[in-house]
Amino acid sequence: MIYNTLNVLLLLIFTLSQVVFATNVVNPLRVDGLVTAVFTPFNDDFSLNLNQVEVQAAWLKDTGVEYVFVAGTTGESLKLNMTERMKLTETWLNLPASYGIKVIVHVGAESIDNAKALAAHAEAHGAVAIGNIVLCILFFPVLCQC
Numbered sequence: 161m162i163y164n165t166l167n168v169l170l171l172l173i174f175t176l177s178q179v180v181f182a183t184n185v186v187n188p189l190r191v192d193g194l195v196t197a198v199f200t201p202f203n204d205d206f207s208l209n210l211n212q213v214e215v216q217a218a219w220l221k222d223t224g225v226e227y228v229f230v231a232g233t234t235g236e237s238l239k240l241n242m243t244e245r246m247k248l249t250e251t252w253l254n255l256p257a258s259y260g261i262k263v264i265v266h267v268g269a270e271s272i273d274n275a276k277a278l279a280a281h282a283e284a285h286g287a288v289a290i291g292n293i294v295l296c297i298l299f300f301p302v303l304c305q306c
Contacts, residue, residue, distance in 0.1 A: 189264075189288065189289040191227060192226075193224075193225075193226030193227060194223075194224055194225045194226055194227070195225070195226070195227040195228070195229060195264070196220060196225050196227070196228055196229070197228075197229040197232050197233075197234040197235065198216055198220075198228045198229065198230060198234070198235060198252075199216075199234060199235060199236075200231065200235040200236045200240065200248060201213065201216070202236075208240075208244055208247060208248060210247065210248070210251045213248075213251045213252060213255070214255060217252075217255050217259045217261055218259065220259075220261060221259045221260060221261065225261065226260065226261065226262060227261070227262045227263070227264055227288070228252060228261055228262075228263055228264065229264045229265075229266060229291060230248060230249055230252050230263055230264070230265050230266060231245050231248055231249065231265060231266045232266035232268075232291065232293055233266075233293060235248070235266065237266055237268065237269075242274055242277065242278070245278060246278070246281050249263075249265050249278075249281060249282055249285060249287070250285055252265075253285045253286050253287060262288045263286075263287050263288060264287060264288060264289045264290065264291055265278070265282035265287045265289075265290050265291070266290075266291050266292070266293060267279040267282060267290045267291070267292055268291075268292040268293050275292065278290075
């Protein structure tokens with residue numbers, strides 16, 4: 161089981177690195193400054209509250225943050241569908257330049273196709289980097305009846 165999970169993990173990392181940046185030379189991101197994993201803002205009905213992104217950006221700028229990591233585990237990525245993740249990414253990437261915030265987008269997903277689509281979307285919209293926290297949902301056999 162662990163061996164199979166490791167193989168899937170390695171395949172996902174290899175696939176993302178080959179497909180998204182196959183024609184580009186990728187240099188390591190040199191982070192010089194503060195990075196924060198941002199929360200995804202929601203309305204009371206659990207829909208995205210994208211109006212709050214600019215409020216977050218203003219506060220982060222005032223506190224010296226230079227990079228944000230969008231839609232990771234702190235950003236509730238597993239609770240968002242593809243459309244919501246892409247809208248959230250676009251909202252952060254379309255902030256006025258006056259905020260000076262660089263965006264790193266989390267593209268990890270349970271589906272390799274979704275992860276590739278999120279990575280391509282992030283690159284196309286100007287993210288400085290992508291990140292992938294492997295989000296594995298492990299299933300174990302039931303050992304007893306409860």
